[in-house]
Amino acid sequence: MKSTRRNVALTLVGALTISALAACSSSSDGETTTDAAETPAADEPVTIQVAMDEGLEQGAIDAFDERIAQFQEANPNITVEKQEYNWVGTTFTADLAGGTLPDVFTVPFTDGRGLIERQQIADISAQVAxxxxxxxxSENVAVAGEDADGNMWLIPIAAYGQGIHYNRALFTEAGLDPDAPPTTWDEVQEAAKTISDKTGQAGYVEMTSANTGGWILTTLVYALGGRAETQEGETTTATINTPEYKKALEMLASMRWDDDSMGSNFSHDWGTSHADFAAGKIGMFISGGGDYGNLVTQNAMPEEDYGVTVLPLEGDDGAVLGGGTLAAVNAKATPEEQAAAVKWIDFYYMEKLTDKDAAIADAQVTADQDQPVGAPVLPVFDKATYDESQEWIADLINVPLEQFAPYSDNIYDQPLAAEPPVATQDLYAALDPVVQAVLTDENADIDKLLSDAETNVQGIIDAS
Incomplete structure (x- = not known):
């Protein structure tokens, strides 16, 4: 569930209401945090572990290693060790408590507030400043990593708006035009049935597990004009038992039981959905619009098969669910390690967005390893800054930009809305079994499922 920056149209994150945290106090897991204002010796040798996506193909690993070598050459006192890591909602808390995370790791926007409140990450705000x-x-993006006083503990490195990823090869095999993807939900359902009937593959797949079922169901609800929570003052109310949630589930039930267009696997999470899509087993699925790199570098999807388009929006309040990715530093890191970690975040994630020479260097290394360069994403700063960064690397862009056009030509005209602001991941987890029930039980009582889920989610909100 992954990231963007300064486009004023992106109202991605609501204001945080947490209190400022005292320096050198104990965290909830017993770890001691250190005052970020301390200045470690600049030349003291230090080693840090940094996150690298799991399951990368060798070319992507080689590109990552080259970036590490460049960083170490520029910072000879810092040794960087890579550690495979992917954020998974159902295991992250245990990984955090168990101390198995690298010094630099990434989390979705939805985790920022809780990590700061519980002092489970390092306060790097002095270095970030x-x-x-x-x-x-962007104020709307920066707030995801800030405390109540505006001090940035986590750095926003990416942003996303949900989109429909589609397999162009399956579209062609089914007799559909891959350059004219669906623009309404009725057309999505019709295309899914056609793909399933003509190719034998799943026309459309819905994620259902590891918090992704609730995430994608809520994405559908946003697109239909609904929301998962409403806020009035300091009161948050769950809005799950609504016409929009019911309509979304009825659409899924129709595709599953009437059209038989969703295949036979109803336990997909983020990883398995991407793997099966890349392997040509799925015609369409919903995820963050910037997932191309993962599909190519981790799942070996042929670039000619890839397509992405915007979500159809309905009603006066139809919107695209948006979120992002934050880079965090482990609370267990020493002051020297924290300083080195911020340098790595700046070098690896941020310089390519803000500095021409760094952008070209990063793109050159990536292109030299035959990895994708220039795949369109939502900007982290404003669109003008993003467009300029794309101009810097124009000669190195090696992705089929025309295949992104249905998404990149339209996403800026769509309103983006923040993920549910309170107990987000717990809300998604509570909705996973609702989606699973509808897809595995033809007689599932949608009204009761939603009524029970709303009660459950409201209890979670009230306890948070």
């Missing part, structure tokens, strides 16, 4: 672009973040 010294970065040349510290004041250039």
């Amino acid at each position: 010294e970065l040349p672009y510290a004041d250039d973040f």
Whole structure:
């Protein structure tokens, strides 16, 4: 569930209401945090572990290693060790408590507030404030990593708006035009049935597990004009038992039981859905619009098969669910490790967005390893800054930009709305079994499922 920056149209994250945290206090797991204002010796040798996506193909690993080598050459006192890591909602808390996370790791926007409140990450705000672009973040995006006083503990590195990914090869095999993907939900359902009937593959797949079932169901609800929560003052109310949630589930039930267009696997999570889509087993599925890199580098999807388009929006309040990715530093890191970690985040994630030479260097290394360069994403700063960064690397872009056009030509005209602001991941987890029930039980009582889920979610909200 992954990221963007300064486009003023992106109202991705609501204001945080947490209190400021005291320096050098104990965290909820017994770890001691260190005052971020301490200045470690600049030349003291230090080693840090940094997150690298799991399951990368060798070319992507080689590109990552080359970036590490470049960083170490520029910072000879810092040794960087890579550690495979993917954020998974159902295991992250245990990984955090168990101390198995690297010094630099990533989390979705939805985790930022809780990690700060519980002091489970390092307070790197003093170091972040010294970065040349510290004041250039979109206010709506920056707040995801800030405490109540506006101090940035986590750095927003990416943003996303949900989209429909579709397999162009399956579209062609089914007699559909891959350059004219569906623009309404009725057309999505019709295309899914056609793909299933003509190719024998799943026309459309819905994620259902590891919090992704609730995430994608809520994405459908946003697109239909609904929301999962409403806020009035300091009161948050669950809005699950609504016409929009019912309509979304009825659409899924129709595709599953009437059209038989959703295949036979109803336990997909983020990883398995991407793997099966890349393997040509899925015609369409919903996920963040910037997932191309994962599909190509981790799942070996042929680039000619890839397509992505925007979600159809209905009603006066139809919107695209948006979120993002934050880079965090482990609370167990020493002051020296924290400083080195911020340098790595700046070098690896941020410089390519803000500095021409860094952008070209990153793109060159990536292109030299035959990895994708220039796949369109939502900007982290404003669109003008993003467009400029794309111009810097224009000669190195190696992705089929025309295949992204249904998404990239339209996403900026769509309203984006933040994920549910309170107990987000717990809300998604509570909705996983609702989606699973509808897809595995033809007689599932949608009204009762939603009524029970709303009660459950309201209890979660009230306890948070």
